[in-house]
Amino acid sequence: MAKQAAPMIENYSAKLHSMVEWLAQFGADEQGGVTRLLYTPAWLEAQQALFDYMEMQGLAPFYDQVGNLTGRLVGKQSERLPIVTGSHIDTVVFGGKYDGALGVVAGVLALSYLKETYGEPLRTIEVISLAEEEGSRFPLTYWGSGNITGSYQVSAVPVVKDRDGVSLEQAMKQAGFGAESIYSSCQREFAAYIELHIEQGFVLERTGHQIGVVTGIVGQRRIEVKVLGESNHAGTTPMQWRRDTLAGAALMISSVKRSALEWGDPLVATVGSLQVSPNVPNVIAGETTFTLDIRHLDHQILNDYTDALYEEISAIAEQEGLTLSWKEHLRAEPVPMHQAMIDDLQHVCDQAGISSLSLPSGAGHDAQIFGVECPSAMIFVPSREGISHNPLEYTAEADIIQGFKVLTELLYQYAYRGEDHEAL
Amino acid sequence: MAKQAAPMIENYSAKLHSMVEWLAQFGADEQGGVTRLLYTPAWLEAQQALFDYMEMQGLAPFYDQVGNLTGRLVGKQSERLPIVTGSHIDTVVFGGKYDGALGVVAGVLALSYLKETYGEPLRTIEVISLAEEEGSRFPLTYWGSGNITGSYQVSAVPVVKDRDGVSLEQAMKQAGFGAESIYSSCQREFAAYIELHIEQGFVLERTGHQIGVVTGIVGQRRIEVKVLGESNHAGTTPMQWRRDTLAGAALMISSVKRSALEWGDPLVATVGSLQVSPNVPNVIAGETTFTLDIRHLDHQILNDYTDALYEEISAIAEQEGLTLSWKEHLRAEPVPMHQAMIDDLQHVCDQAGISSLSLPSGAGHDAQIFGVECPSAMIFVPSREGISHNPLEYTAEADIIQGFKVLTELLYQYAYRGEDHEAL
Structure with missing residues (x-):
């Protein structure tokens, strides 16, 4: 001073x-x-x-x-x-x-x-x-x-x-x-x-x-991920034949957190909002939509992480027999x-x-x-x-x-x- | 005939x-x-x-x-x-x-x-x-x-x-x-x-x-699981300091499907309904509630699986720094x-x-x-x-x-x- x-x-x-x-x-x-x-x-x-x-x-x-x-x-x-x-x-x-x-x-x-x-x-x-x-x-x-x-x-x-x-x-x-x-x-x-x-x-x-x-x-990507599967009776549909979008979304959301921790600060990736349809306890969710909010200070890392996450989430969708829609709603550069x-x-x-x-x-x-x-x-x-x-x-x-x-x-x-x- | x-x-x-x-x-x-x-x-x-x-x-x-x-x-x-x-x-x-x-x-x-x-x-x-x-x-x-x-x-x-x-x-x-x-x-x-x-x-x-x-x-258990954590800004809260209930619930829901497949038919376990609060894309979810619908033909297996799942979900909550409430809403014996x-x-x-x-x-x-x-x-x-x-x-x-x-x-x-x- x-x-x-x-x-x-x-x-x-x-x-x-x-x-x-x-x-x-x-x-x-x-x-x-x-x-x-x-x-x-x-x-x-x-x-x-x-x-x-x-x-x-x-x-x-x-x-x-x-x-x-x-x-x-x-x-x-x-x-x-x-x-x-x-x-x-x-x-x-x-x-x-x-x-x-x-x-x-x-x-x-x-x-x-x-x-x-x-x-x-x-x-x-x-x-x-x-x-x-x-x-x-x-x-x-x-x-x-x-x-x-x-x-x-x-x-x-x-x-x-x-x-x-x-x-x-x-x-x-x-x-x-x-x-x-x-x-x-x-x-x-x-x-x-x-x-x-x-x-x-x-x-x-x-x-x-x-x-x-x-x-x-930080720059930001806001993405809406929609997962489509099959809505069925929770009692009469054996586990191995389900195309359960909420179970699939759960794997995806888990991978968001795990990968963001791996990539390290200052990367943050958040699923803050999620909607299930029909959202009834005894019906397998036929459709689940969630938001991704991804932020980083470096433009290239932000893009690379977003691309890597897309690959990972697509792979989960394929493995679970689910269809994916991936829409970017907001893009702000760092x-x-x-x-x-x-x-x-x-x-x-x-x-x-x-x-x-x-x-x-x-x-x-x-x-x-x-x-x-x-x-x-x-x-x-x-x-x-x-x-x-x-x-x-x-x-x-x-x-x-x-x-x-x-x-x-x-x-x-x-x-x-x-x-x-x-x-x- | x-x-x-x-x-x-x-x-x-x-x-x-x-x-x-x-x-x-x-x-x-x-x-x-x-x-x-x-x-x-x-x-x-x-x-x-x-x-x-x-x-x-x-x-x-x-x-x-x-x-x-x-x-x-x-x-x-x-x-x-x-x-x-x-x-x-x-x-x-x-x-x-x-x-x-x-x-x-x-x-x-x-x-x-x-x-x-x-x-x-x-x-x-x-x-x-x-x-x-x-x-x-x-x-x-x-x-x-x-x-x-x-x-x-x-x-x-x-x-x-x-x-x-x-x-x-x-x-x-x-x-x-x-x-x-x-x-x-x-x-x-x-x-x-x-x-x-x-x-x-x-x-x-x-x-x-x-x-x-x-x-x-089959007999049935219907359980409401409420996960309590901390709602924070999705941009300003580093990953390692989050108490994100939706990320925690995602791990729990993934474990429901994995364990139900492991226990095998005729066990079915479904998360059909889920609510997030505040459910806003740029806010970490401070509270997530979901339902469990578990069914099996054998009373003992139904109880054992439900108990095992409770242990597994509790362990995830503890590991993620989250608080759990577990309420049985329906119990029907096989x-x-x-x-x-x-x-x-x-x-x-x-x-x-x-x-x-x-x-x-x-x-x-x-x-x-x-x-x-x-x-x-x-x-x-x-x-x-x-x-x-x-x-x-x-x-x-x-x-x-x-x-x-x-x-x-x-x-x-x-x-x-x-x-x-x-x-x-």
Whole structure:
């Protein structure tokens, strides 16, 4: 850490905590968590409260046309692309206080802290409260970051509706945003993106690390496997003549787990959903359908494992006299974080004596959208018991402050020091 | 076969076919099958039509208080207990034409044939059209045979209702039956019970046998297994730290099939129904519940296998870090058919050059109710593709006539020959 900052930064522990609690008031729900869906009054009030807070802190806030809110600490070298930190403030239904919100709060306070401690930076630093990440109101994710990086355009809103039949375009306009609104256009460029986020898993907690340095956002394959056999009477059909799809699916699911363990971390393969037909105790299942969710950081390994699993599952189907249908429903490629930024984060942790672990993010984040456009990095702080998307989501003050230190130090190094960084 | 009967009995092939079709008119449904539920107009009309037919054939029909219909060919030795054949005429919803009905039709025609061919028997032979076997209107099976053997009493009707809220007692009274009705009491004794029935499986068809000599009705254990683990994010939870109940259940279900094959016929063990929670593709299943349906002809083997399976499934749960709940929901003990009657049936088949296979009945039948009270036997004829409880249920005329021959010959031997049979 920069030596002159060390005495003051600890004071931000309480500030971070109280600001997370303050933001959680907007959309506080009856389950003790937060339900703050895109363009709803709770979301609008939260964005506007952050706007007001940024303004008080002299961070010259502004909205863009989809409602992303940016605060800015202008640097001397204003011709250079800004460095940006932030996350999202939308939540799932009955979500927690930390997912997304912590990255926004930490970003705002990081800029305040840097401004107060070091004054004007060389390079401009921005904090962004992204309009939407979760996809919890509309069946569409990364609307906020997608508009910035150009994967979505506010001028061509996808036709999707929420559960009440309100379209994304209507909701956006009702909230005062849209291509015809007074706000600045969305698409912009950045020198680097740094996101602080809760882990939403229990790896840091179980391994006793304070910080996770994210190596990348895993790629994902979502496959629906349908197994067809023969539905017969459970009493009158001898075992050797059965074409039992549930028994076949059981062999397949067992092989998913066994092979995923064999291939090793960070590969994960999950059968989370399964339907049996006719699903009656005394009838042999004639049809069983299950989902496969496969994730890995490496594109090639993800493909190779998926291919190998297909071979294995096909062989089981053949051996059991069953017919197989295999349909890919979702394909997302891995987005590695920027290696020089990973190294810089690692160095910051080591210098500050903060224990860190390199790990992939198994969940999706805005950093994967920024990551295809500019050098990007993520800092994870522990999630208690790995619980997320739940009112019980919690990260201790003592853990948050370590993440905050790492974030501010990296911003300091990139924005205040004269030397060129490999990452930027 | 008795030599003098041989030329004439073949004529019964067409009679059997047309009488099955005739009976199928009562309750013919829009799916091309039969829906004939206990005490409904379709059922009442069918019983009455059989009553009228029996009367025409001189079989002196009578109802008992629950609506069982008996036809009688009185023997010279009228002090001796009668020999009875028959089955049931109630069906499942959208059932077939053969299940139950064939045994009643064959019984009526067997008595006609014997009377016509041989005249008055030594012992009384009866044919019974039992009121109810399926349990398809009320959640209660074997109401007809149960009242005869005393496991139910018409004077103490169980309080059960059909889907329209009509109680069994109301329905029975509306149909003209009940403890206060004019009909004879139900409880009676018999020298022997012989039931002809379709196999409802495909063993005879696949092994190319014309007749199944039923060794017994299997006993059954129905168990609900609930597996509890931990629901976590499918992306952020490494494989080795999961407590995945669906992956655990898959190992358990695989072991059910493997062990059942090892223990060998006639053991069958089926997982037909399974529920996953939360059943979402990207969430590790925190709870999985499945049913076990285990059947065997031998009480001890049924118990031993069930115990062994419990040990194996418990060991898997422990190894996978899962918690298990194991609840028995149904326990039915095996009912072996009478060995001397099995031998007699075998002998009849051998003498007539009819290929037969000894096999257990994996499904329940009225014979298991009679079987605890008097010597009982069952004759199976093939079911095309094993299909039953379905409009596609079918048994060829050529197969039915073989079953009819075996049935009439056994009735002839028991009722017309002077010698004492070990079975009676």
